[in-house]
Amino acid sequence: MSNSVKHLDISVFDVLKNMFGDKFHITVDKHINNSKENINSIKNALDNNNAKELEQAAHSLKGTSSQFGAIVLSELAEQMEQFAITIEFEKAKQLFPVLKSEREKLEELMLLEINQ
Numbered sequence: 001m002s003n004s005v006k007h008l009d010i011s012v013f014d015v016l017k018n019m020f021g022d023k024f025h026i027t028v029d030k031h032i033n034n035s036k037e038n039i040n041s042i043k044n045a046l047d048n049n050n051a052k053e054l055e056q057a058a059h060s061l062k063g064t065s066s067q068f069g070a071i072v073l074s075e076l077a078e079q080m081e082q083f084a085i086t087i088e089f090e091k092a093k094q095l096f097p098v099l100k101s102e103r104e105k106l107e108e109l110m111l112l113e114i115n116q
Contacts (some may be wrong), residue, residue: 007102007108011068017114025114029080031068035061039100042080046093053090055084061103068110073102 017024041057044050062077075098083092 007070007072007105008113009069009071010113012067013110013113016068028068028110031064032110034064035073035103035107038064038077039103042099045084045095046089048060049089051084051087051089052103053080058084061099065106070106073099073106076102 016027020027038057038061042054042061045052045054045057058077058081062074062081065074065077076095080092080095082114083089083095
């Protein structure tokens with residue numbers, strides 16, 4: 001379980017679980033879908049060297065990830081956002097696979113948590 005704590009702050013996740021009750025799985029599904037859309041937008045922005053789109057998608061991913069207790073993903077998204085602001089596409093492109101992988105790990109952990 002310590003591995004999941006690194007990626008997902010269970011205390012934050014549990015607060016949301018208690019707040020949303022029976023509808024929590026719907027909220028998590030929406031978050032997962034939104035995070036996938038943000039990853040796709042980030043990829044598109046990187047492919048087109050579009051700093052504004054990159055900044056917006058990374059900012060969105062940072063905020064929603066933080067709200068769900070996804071600490072590592074939020075920090076990676078913040079780095080991506082900074083690379084967009086400073087127009088460092090090469091660094092952003094190097095970070096992208098790490099960001100995408102973290103989002104996938106997080107999805108798996110969230111689904112495990114809501115099914116417990």
